[in-house]
Amino acid sequence: MRGEPVSRDLRLFSRNYRRNSLVTMIELKLTAIGNSVGFVLPKEALARLRVAKGDSVYITETPDGYRLTPYDPSFEQQMQAARLVMKKRRLALRELAK
Numbered sequence: 001m002r003g004e005p006v007s008r009d010l011r012l013f014s015r016n017y018r019r020n021s022l023v024t025m026i027e028l029k030l031t032a033i034g035n036s037v038g039f040v041l042p043k044e045a046l047a048r049l050r051v052a053k054g055d056s057v058y059i060t061e062t063p064d065g066y067r068l069t070p071y072d073p074s075f076e077q078q079m080q081a082a083r084l085v086m087k088k089r090r091l092a093l094r095e096l097a098k
Contacts, residue, residue: 028039060067
């Protein structure tokens with residue numbers, strides 16, 4: 001995994017560092033918010049995710065737990081499909097751009 005870009009994703013309850021296998025744990029307390037239940041992210045987590053009040057975050061299930069991310073997973077799937085089409089139809093797209 002050397003050379004892999006740093007992710008803005010926050011693994012719930014743990015964040016793994018590749019180099020020294022250090023695991024940092026952030027404990028989140030569930031609290032009542034109106035008729036719902038939620039948790040408050042500490043400033044450290046907000047800074048790591050680069051999000052602020054009013055931003056959307058997405059939680060996805062992974063084989064090793066849950067992941068909290070500011071990126072829309074469906075948008076990433078759409079971008080992967082678009083990259084595939086652009087690679088396959090590169091010459092046609094170049095002609096259309098003229």
